[in-house]
Amino acid sequence: MRHVQHSVRLPIALDRALRQFAARRETTPYALLQSCVRTGLAAMAQEGATGSVPAELATELGQVSTQIVHVERLTERALYVSCAAYVFARAAAPTRIDDETRLTDDINDAFQRQLALAGDTP
Numbered sequence: 388m389r390h391v392q393h394s395v396r397l398p399i400a401l402d403r404a405l406r407q408f409a410a411r412r413e414t415t416p417y418a419l420l421q422s423c424v425r426t427g428l429a430a431m432a433q434e435g436a437t438g439s440v441p442a443e444l445a446t447e448l449g450q451v452s453t454q455i456v457h458v459e460r461l462t463e464r465a466l467y468v469s470c471a472a473y474v475f476a477r478a479a480a481p482t483r484i485d486d487e488t489r490l491t492d493d494i495n496d497a498f499q500r501q502l503a504l505a506g507d508t509p
Contacts, residue, residue, distance in 0.1 A: 395420065402416075405419060405420060463502075466501055467498050470494055470498045473497060474490055474493040474494045474497055475490065477493070478490055478493075
């Protein structure tokens with residue numbers, strides 16, 4: 388196999404990174420640079436062969452992310468409603484009579500406690 392010589396100029400930061408990786412792998416910076424070139428060319432060749440797979444994955448991940456946000460909102464709403472039901476049930480007990488402001492404060496307090504227990508304090 389014939390080899391062709393190329394001159395490559397690297398920024399100082401990349402040279403430092405190359406030397407550090409080479410030291411970790413117990414190889415020379417030149418050998419690691421050859422490996423990086425081979426790997427990069429192979430990745431570029433596969434990029435053309437795979438086509439739009441990365442774009443499709445990005446689209447799907449975006450849709451999943453949107454759905455997760457929606458599920459989080461629904462879960463918070465369900466938690467709030469259950470806290471409200473709890474507070475209203477407590478207020479309906481014969482020994483306690485509360486006004487509307489106090490009930491709202493109790494609902495919000497119960498909601499914040501539950502969020503804190505879930506580890507999702509705003």
